[in-house]
Amino acid sequence: xxxxxxxxxxxxxxxxxxxxxxxxxxxxxxxxxxxxxxxxxxxxxxxxxxxxxxxxxxxxxxxxxxxxxxxxxxxxxxxxxxxxxxxxxxxxxxxxxxxxxxxxxxxxxxxxxxxxxxxxxxxxxxxxxxxxxxxxxxxxxxxxxxxxxxxxxxxxxxxxxxxxxxxxxxxxxxxxxxxxxxxxxxxxxxxxxxxxxxxxxxxxxxxxxxxxxxxxxxxxxxxxxxxxxxxxxxxxxxxxx
Numbered sequence: 497x498x499x500x501x502x503x504x505x506x507x508x509x510x511x512x513x514x515x516x517x518x519x520x521x522x523x524x525x526x527x528x529x530x531x532x533x534x535x536x537x538x539x540x541x542x543x544x545x546x547x548x549x550x551x552x553x554x555x556x557x558x559x560x561x562x563x564x565x566x567x568x569x570x571x572x573x574x575x576x577x578x579x580x581x582x583x584x585x586x587x588x589x590x591x592x593x594x595x596x597x598x599x600x601x602x603x604x605x606x607x608x609x610x611x612x613x614x615x616x617x618x619x620x621x622x623x624x625x626x627x628x629x630x631x632x633x634x635x636x637x638x639x640x641x642x643x644x645x646x647x648x649x650x651x652x653x654x655x656x657x658x659x660x661x662x663x664x665x666x667x668x669x670x671x672x673x674x675x676x677x678x679x680x681x682x683x684x685x686x687x688x689x690x691x692x693x694x695x696x697x698x699x700x701x702x703x704x705x706x707x708x709x710x711x712x713x714x715x716x717x718x719x720x721x722x723x724x725x726x727x728x729x730x731x732x733x734x735x736x737x
Contacts, residue, residue, distance in 0.1 A: 534691045534692070534693070534694060535551065535552055535553035535554075535648075535691070535692050535693065535694040535696070535697045536551075536552040536553075536647065536648060536689050536690065536691055536692060537549070537550070537551055537552070537689070537690055537691075537692045538550040538551075538552065538671075538687045538688060538689040538690075539687060539688055540671075540685065540686050540687025540688060541685075541686050541687070542660075542684065542685050542686075542687075543601060543682070543683070543684040543685070544597040544598065544601075544660060544684070545558060545560040545561075545597070546560055546561050547560070547561070548560040550687075551692070551696070551697040551698070552648055552653070552689075552697070553694050553697030553699070554568060554569050554570070554650070554653075554694075554697070554699065555567050555568035555569050555570075555653065555697075555699045556653070556656070556657070557697060557698060557699060562579075562715070563577060563578055563579045563580060563581075563714075563715075564577070564578040564579075564580065565577050565578070565593075566578060566699055566700075566701065567590070567656060567699075568699045569650055569652040569653050569656070572590060572652050572656060573589055573590050574587055574588075574589070574590065575587070575588055575589070575590050575592075575593040576701055577593075577711070577714060578701065578705065579714050579715055582715075582717055583702070583704060583705050583706065584705060584706050584707070584708045584713065584714050584717060585701050585705045585706075585707055585708070585714070586707070586708045586709075586710070586711055586713075586714040587707065590656065594659055594660060597660060598660070601675070601677070601684065602676075602677060602678075603662060604627070604629060604638040604639055604662050604675060604676060605629045605638075605662075606627035606628065606629055606638060606639060606662065606663065606664060607628065607629050607630060608627070608628040608629075608635070609625050609626070609627050609628075609664060609667065610625065610626050610628070611623060611624070611625055612624040612625060612626055612640075614645075615642060617642060617671060617672065617688070618688045618690075620644055620645075620646075620647075620671075620688075620689065620690075621644075621645040621646065622642040622643060622644055622645060622671065622672075623642065623643050623645060623667070623668065624640070624641075624642050625640070625641050625642075625643065625667055626639070626640050627639035627640070627641065627663070627664075636676070637676065637681075638675065638676040639661075639662075639663065639673065639674065639675050639676065640673075640674040640681060641661070641663055641667075641670045641672060641673045641674070642670065642671055642672040642673075643667050643668030643669055643670050643671070644668055644669045644671060644689065645668070647668060647669035647671075647689065648669045649669075651665070654668070654669060657669065657670070658670065660685075661673045661675065661684060661685060662675075669689075670685065671685070671686075671687050671688070671689055672685060672686055672687070673685040673686075
């Protein structure tokens, strides 16, 4: 009789323990993050854009002297140039756009990268690197660059942005770049960057913008997407002969 009571007591205790474990929250349960997705805004100067501002999210939206440029990471081969004055846009390949931007700047071919030190730029922690290439059998420094320790990490975006400056994308998002030109190091990028909400980054082309067939029409057309004699006369402020 005693052994029967003991068995019933043990069984009841096991049921209680199992029920308690089932109702309790698992220790490994993940907390739901309430942190919003972040993007970045930037301002600076570039040898390729001049003074510019930029939004960085699932792509890039660059505002410079001659209008806007939009590139999205889900369409990495397309770049859209927008002119707000005549509400037109022009599409070209990423290769064409990068090649045009680097015109007049000699190419470099980095074969080795060394970490110099850690630095802070406008309160943002960065890593400072030197890049080297072989010239006539001699290792020569061809670039210096600072990349954000905590910046955009999308691989497609990093690859596209680093192609502007011929840098390896695995070192992060560059915000300061110096490149060897002849026998001197010239600054080709100097920018400041800070977080912003991802929802504020616009990568769309307004529906009322007309597509142009070339860059001349992008800047000089009357907004119809094509260019004519009167458009050029107005721009140059004198009749064409």
